[in-house]
Amino acid sequence: MFDNILVVCVGNICRSPTAEFLLKQALPNKIVHSAGLGALVDHDIDATAKKVAEQHGLACPTHSARQLTKQLCREADVILVMENNHKEGITRLAPEARGKTFLLGQWNNNQEIPDPYKKSEEAFEHVYKLIANNCNLWAKKLAK
Template sequence: MFNNILVVCVGNICRSPTAEFFLNRLLPNKTVHSAGLGALVDKDMDATARKIAEHHQLECPTHRARQLTAALCREADIILVMEKRHKESITRLAPEARGKTFLLGQWQQEQEVPDPYKKSPEAFEHVYQLIAHNCELWASKLDE
C-alpha cells in the first residue's frame, strides 16, 4: 500500500538522507527516497551527519541532494517531514499531498526533528537518535 516513501527536510543533506538510509535498511522491499524544500542541490550528505550515522553502523551511500517538486509529492504514497512547517510548505507546493504528509515524529506526540546543520556533533547525535527511533516506529506501521 505505502511502497513509495518520500522523506523531506530543508537542505536534503542531514535529516532526510539519514532517515532515507535508515528506512531503506528497515524496509528493503519499499522505495525510500528524499528531497529538500530548499535543497542544496547535488551536494552530498553533510560530513557530520554521515560520521554520526556510520558510527551507528548505518550505511550511507553517496547522496545527491535534490529539490522537492510537486511531481515527487504526487508520486509518493506517503511523505514524512521533520517539522510541522514542512507540512505547510508541501501543501503550498502540492495541495493534493496534504492528506499523505506526516511528521516523522507522528507516533511520538507529533515530535519535531530539529535541524542540526552547522551545529555541534552532540546536536547531530541527538537528531540521529530521534530519527532512528521514529524510523523504527514508522517501519513497524508501514511493514504491516
C-alpha cells in the same frame, strides 16, 4: 499500499537522507527516497551527519540532494517531514499531498526533529537518535 516513501527536510543533506537510509535498511522492499524544500542540490550528505550515522552502523552511500517537486509529491504514497512547517511548505507546493504528509515523529507525540545543520557533533548525535527512534516506529507501521 505504502510502497513509495518520500522523506523531506529543508536542505536534503542531514535529516532526510539519514531517515531515508534508515528506512531503506528497515524496509528493503519499499522505495524510499528524499528531497528538500530548499535543497542544496547535488550536495552529498553532510559530513557530520554521515560520521554520526556510520558510528551507529548505518551505511551512507553517496547521496545527491534534490529539490522537492510536485511530481515527487504526487508519486509518493506517504511523505514524512521533520517539522510542522515542512507540512505547510508541501501544502503550498502540492496541496493534493496534504493528506498523505505526516511528521516523522507522528507516533511519538507528533515530535518535531530540529535541524542540526552547522551545529555541534552532539547536536547531530541527538538528532540521529530522534530520527532512528521515529524511523523504527514508522517501519513497524509501513511493514504491514
